[in-house]
Amino acid sequence: MSNLKHHSAGVMRAKMIRALAFVFVLGMLAGCVSKIKERPLRITTISHPAKPAPTAVKADDETTSGTANTGEMRPANPMGLGEGARLLVGREFDPIYFDSDSTELDSEARRKLNEYVTWLKEPEHGHVWIALVGYCDSGQAVKFGYNLAMARALAAEEFLVANGLDRKRIYSIGYGRATDEPTANRVELLGFVGPDGKSEPDQVPAGPEEMKEE
Amino acid sequence: MIRRLHVSLRPIAAMTFFCLMMALASAQDAQPTASASPTSGSGAVPRLEIYGSGAQRQLITIYVKPFMAKSAQKLSDPVLDRVINKDLLLSGIFQPPANIGFAQENDRADAARGTIQFAEWVRIGVYYLVTAEYTIEGNGIQADVRVYDTASQQYIYGNSYKQYPIDQVRRLGHDIANDIIQRITGSAGVNGTQILFVAQGDSMGRSKQVAIMDADGFNVRTLTAAGELAATPCWGLNGTEIYFTTYRDYNPDLAGMLLRNRYQWRLSGQSGLNISPAWSEAARRIALVMTRDGNSEIYTIDSRGNGRERLTVNRAIDSSPAWSPDGSQIAFTSDRSGSPQIYVMDLRTREERRLTYDGNYNDGAAWSPDGKYIAFHSRRDGEFQVCTIRPDGSGMRVLTEGEDPSWAPNSLLIAFSSKRNGNSQIYSMYGDGTAIHQLTNINGGAQSPSWGPGRAK
Numbered sequence: 001m002s003n004l005k006h007h008s009a010g011v012m013r014a015k016m017i018r019a020l021a022f023v024f025v026l027g028m029l030a031g032c033v034s035k036i037k038e039r040p041l042r043i044t045t046i047s048h049p050a051k052p053a054p055t056a057v058k059a060d061d062e063t064t065s066g067t068a069n070t071g072e073m074r075p076a077n078p079m080g081l082g083e084g085a086r087l088l089v090g091r092e093f094d095p096i097y098f099d100s101d102s103t104e105l106d107s108e109a110r111r112k113l114n115e116y117v118t119w120l121k122e123p124e125h126g127h128v129w130i131a132l133v134g135y136c137d138s139g140q141a142v143k144f145g146y147n148l149a150m151a152r153a154l155a156a157e158e159f160l161v162a163n164g165l166d167r168k169r170i171y172s173i174g175y176g177r178a179t180d181e182p183t184a185n186r187v188e189l190l191g192f193v194g195p196d197g198k199s200e201p202d203q204v205p206a207g208p209e210e211m212k213e214e
Numbered sequence: 215m216i217r218r219l220h221v222s223l224r225p226i227a228a229m230t231f232f233c234l235m236m237a238l239a240s241a242q243d244a245q246p247t248a249s250a251s252p253t254s255g256s257g258a259v260p261r262l263e264i265y266g267s268g269a270q271r272q273l274i275t276i277y278v279k280p281f282m283a284k285s286a287q288k289l290s291d292p293v294l295d296r297v298i299n300k301d302l303l304l305s306g307i308f309q310p311p312a313n314i315g316f317a318q319e320n321d322r323a324d325a326a327r328g329t330i331q332f333a334e335w336v337r338i339g340v341y342y343l344v345t346a347e348y349t350i351e352g353n354g355i356q357a358d359v360r361v362y363d364t365a366s367q368q369y370i371y372g373n374s375y376k377q378y379p380i381d382q383v384r385r386l387g388h389d390i391a392n393d394i395i396q397r398i399t400g401s402a403g404v405n406g407t408q409i410l411f412v413a414q415g416d417s418m419g420r421s422k423q424v425a426i427m428d429a430d431g432f433n434v435r436t437l438t439a440a441g442e443l444a445a446t447p448c449w450g451l452n453g454t455e456i457y458f459t460t461y462r463d464y465n466p467d468l469a470g471m472l473l474r475n476r477y478q479w480r481l482s483g484q485s486g487l488n489i490s491p492a493w494s495e496a497a498r499r500i501a502l503v504m505t506r507d508g509n510s511e512i513y514t515i516d517s518r519g520n521g522r523e524r525l526t527v528n529r530a531i532d533s534s535p536a537w538s539p540d541g542s543q544i545a546f547t548s549d550r551s552g553s554p555q556i557y558v559m560d561l562r563t564r565e566e567r568r569l570t571y572d573g574n575y576n577d578g579a580a581w582s583p584d585g586k587y588i589a590f591h592s593r594r595d596g597e598f599q600v601c602t603i604r605p606d607g608s609g610m611r612v613l614t615e616g617e618d619p620s621w622a623p624n625s626l627l628i629a630f631s632s633k634r635n636g637n638s639q640i641y642s643m644y645g646d647g648t649a650i651h652q653l654t655n656i657n658g659g660a661q662s663p664s665w666g667p668g669r670a671k
Contacts, residue, residue, distance in 0.1 A: 068520045074485040079464040101553075141591055141598060141617055142631075142661055143446065143490055144547055144554050144577040146466070147503060147510040147533040150487050154509060173465060174487055174505075176445065204463075206483040208519025 074206035077171050078129040078192035085192040089128055091119075093189035096156060100139055100185060103151040105159055113156060116189060117163045127197040131171045131190040132156050135178035142177065150174025156187045168200035262307070262401045264587070264602075264626055264645030265611075271646060273309035274398065276302055276342040277317050277335070279324075281357070287350040289383070294348065294357065297387030298394075300430050301405040304651055305395050306627060306644030311340050335364040342370075342398060346390070355380050359390050361397065371397040384432065404429050404622040408666045409629050410447040410456060411640050414658035415440065421658075424458050426473075429622070429629075429642070429665070431653035437476060446662055450493045450500070451517045453667040457481060457491040457500055468502060470517065481519035490534050493517070495667075497541030497561075501525075503533050512546050512559075525559060526566075536579040536588070538605070545569065545579035545588055545605075556590055558605065569607050578618050581605070582625040587645070589619035589628055600630050602645065613647030620665045621645075629653070629663040 078085070093116055096109035105113065119125060134153030136145045153172035161167050178184035194201065281294045302308040311317045316338040324330050335343055343364055348357040355378050361371040373393060378386040385406060392403030407429045413436060415421025423436040424447045438444045443461035450457045454473055459466045468481040468488040482488040486505030493500050499514040499521075512525040512535050526532040530550035537544055538558075545558045553574040559566045570576040575593035582589070588605055591598045598617040603610040616632035626645050631638045635652065637659040643650040654660040 067522065069482070069515070069522055070520070072484070074465075074483065077464040139593070139596060141554075141575075141577040141593070143534040143618065144531070146445065146487060146489050147505075147531045150505050151509060151531055154486075154505065172486060172505075175443075175461075204483075206485065208482065209480050 069207040070209065072205065072207035073203035075168065075171060076201040076204045077131070077173070078194070078201055079131050079133075079171070079173070079190065081192045081195070085194075086190060088193035089191035091191065093130075093191060095183070095186040095188045097183065098152055098185040098187075100137065101148075102185075103148065103155050105155055109156075110159065113159050114163065117160050117165050120160075120165055120169070126199050127194050129169045129171065129192045129194050129201060130160070130165075131173065131188075131192065133188040133190060134172070134174045135184050135186055135188070136176065137181050137184035138177050140177060146174050146176040148174075149176050152185075152187050156189075166200070171201070262399055262626060271644075271648065273649075274307060274341050275311055275339050276308045276344065276394075276398075277311050277340045278302070278344040279321060279346065282347045283350070284347050285349045285351065289348070289350070289355075293383055294346070294387045294390070297384050297405075297430070298344075298391045301388060301391030301403065302394070304405075304430055304627075304642060304649075305391075305403060306642075306649030307395065307399055307401075311338055313338065330362065332362070332364045332367040340364055342394075344394060350380065353380050354378060355383055355386060357386060357390065359394075361394055384428075388428075388430075401626060402624045402668065404624050404627060404665075404668070407623060407668060409620075409640065409653070410437075410449065410458075410664040410666065411631075411654065411660050412444060412447065412662045413654075413656045413660050414638075424456070424471075425656075425660070427640075427654065429653075431640075434654065434656075437471060437473075446490045448491045448493055448664045449666045450491075451498075452495070455517065457493060457517075459487075459489045459491070468500075468519075470519075479519075481517075482515060482522075492535050492537055492544075494537035494541040496539065497537065499541075501535035501537060501544055501546075503535065512544065525561075525564070534577050534579060536581050538581050539583050539585045543605075545581060547577040547579070556588070569603065569605075570610070571607075572610050576601075580619050580621055580628075582621045582645070583623055584625040586625065589621065589645075591617045591619065591630075600628065600643075600647070611647070614643065614650060616641065618662050620663045622665045623668040627665075629665045631661040631663060 094112060096112050120128060120130065132153040134149035136149045140148055153174055157170050157172045160170060278295060278298055281292065320331065320334045320338065323334065330343065341364060343362045344359065346357055346359045348355055357375045359373055360369060362368065363370050375386055375390060388405035391405045395401065395403035408426055409429055410424060410426050413423045413425040421441050422443050422445060423440060424438045424444045425434055425436045427434040438460065445459040447456055447458035450470065456471050456473060458469055460469045465483065466487050466489050467483040468491055469478050470481050471478045484504050484506035487503055487510060489503050491500050491502045499516055501512060501514050503510050504513050509529065510531040510533050512532050514523045514525065515521060528548065528550055530548050532546055532548045534547040535544050542562065543558055543560055545556055547554050548557050554577050555568055556570040556576050556579050557566050558569050573592040573594060576590055578591045580589045587602045589600060589602045592601045597615055600613045600616040600619045601610060602613060615634055616630040619628045619630045621628055627642050628645055629640060629642050632641050638661045639652055639656065640654040640660045640663045641650055641652050
């Protein structure tokens with residue numbers, strides 16, 4: 001707990017690449033648009049109130065027991081690369097849809113995923129990462145819905161992996177209830193071009209730590 | 215003008231009589247004191263049962279006379295009256311007189327005679343009468359409160375509430391209301407406690423912020439940044455921390471926050487879901503859902519994110535954990551039988567048993583702090599209904615349309631979200647599904663309430 005990191009090298013690099021990718025896209029657009037005002041790419045902004053000393057985290061350690069989870073890592077989420085890295089992919093993927101209450105891939109979903117996995121496995125697309133973003137409709141309870149949405153993304157992930165896509169190129173997220181019914185029961189597939197043509201995301205910390213500053 | 219004479223043979227009589235006897239028993243030492251702080255009752259053990267003996271529960275009629283200013287300086291609006299009357303209403307135990315005009319008439323008559331005409335109050339069905347005066351001195355406010363039983367014409371409770379800063383006049387009102395409720399019913403009031411919830415952004419729709427409010431719906435503040443997606447907040451260690459899920463790093467990570475200064479830390483950032491936290495003060499651990507091992511499973515971690523333990527091993531979705539108050543069991547949702555149902559796991563033996571069989575979509579278990587009931591929501595004809603069941607699986611009741619029930623610390627009230635008036639908002643109700651009151655009015659909607667522990671006095 002004492003060695004809290006604010007940024008990992010991977011996130012820093014991802015941010016740089018994201019910025020570069022955005023500049024690249026801007027360059028391409030420059031011919032037809034006279035001036036595009038640059039704006040931050042991140043969807044979220046984080047504002048922290050005055051931060052106390054990190055000792056606050058350790059103020060009461062009596063519940064700490066068992067294995068420490070500090071130091072655990074997870075793959076960086078390609079969605080952190082931003083819109084620029086998405087545009088570089090050069091194609092969009094239609095969402096796949098589910099029946100209410102279901103996490104089963106129907107034949108249409110399988111057909112789409114088969115097409116995507118073929119495309120993703122082509123050597124010239126080896127640097128494309130895929131985020132699978134699962135949603136559900138408001139017929140689901142809020143709590144259970146997050147799990148159902150995630151289970152849909154994981155079902156798609158398993159299908160892609162079973163058909164030969166390297167799991168390291170896939171990142172699944174459950175977003176719970178979508179607001180845009182009736183197409184809410186879906187998994188969106190978002191492609192991102194990895195930095196430096198890398199075929200898998202860097203690792204970032206997954207264990208407990210101080211929240212990252214913007 | 216005909217006034218119906220309400221004699222004490224009404225169904226409420228037995229309960230009122232019992233309460234009266236309890237109150238009388240303690241009336242001897244309940245004379246107004248010069249104590250600096252209000253007297254608090256004998257603890258949180260409720261004497262009331264949310265489901266009585268089966269007869270229709272009757273509300274106790276109480277009337278709070280307008281607060282009189284003894285000092286030259288006066289409150290610019292009757293905030294004390296408003297706070298106390300709302301608290302009494304939200305308690306689900308009390309109601310104002312059916313005809314407020316009669317009460318005001320009695321008020322004027324009492325004032326003219328200089329004494330309380332108890333018979334007149336009994337005549338209009340008022341069982342308890344509260345009189346109060348306040349004094350403003352500098353930045354402080356003091357109140358003297360007396361509660362009378364109209365039938366016996368007895369003074370049953372009184373107190374002098376001193377040393378309240380004028381900017382905490384609402385807290386003064388809550389303390390007075392709590393003491394009135396405690397003295398008359400034996401059950402702790404929950405006024406002054408707080409409720410966490412998720413406030414949804416309006417226009418773009420994607421923003422979901424953790425917010426907090428007083429249990430009467432006042433003082434709504436957001437705790438997390440606008441534009442960020444947050445979910446499933448719960449109360450944590452000693453009521454000084456909260457735990458919630460945030461998507462700020464594009465993954466649903468579990469975060470902790472110190473309420474005192476909003477300092478945040480990450481509790482768990484495993485790939486996939488880190489969601490639906492539930493804190494047990496008894497076990498001193500957080501139960502939550504993670505998908506790190508391939509699908510939704512229940513785990514526990516400590517309040518600093520360490521010592522992870524996996525509880526469920528199942529190919530189905532296991533979600534929505536809720537602790538028993540003694541920390542020995544966890545209720546959770548699983549669709550292992552084909553549809554979401556609630557199960558209970560004994561943490562010592564790891565044995566799991568199915569709790570719900572009625573309905574084909576049950577989720578969102580919440581164990582009452584006294585351990586007697588588990589509230590949950592059940593999808594019926596496409597609509598969610600708040601239900602209660604005993605932890606042994608008996609006595610299931612469908613209460614009212616709504617979702618995500620959360621018990622008040624007195625085990626009598628339930629906060630929940632409901633779409634009954636349009637978009638989802640937070641409501642409170644008595645545990646039997648009556649006395650439903652809307653607490654929030656958030657433009658984009660509000661959901662996932664979590665009722666905080668009792669306030670330390």
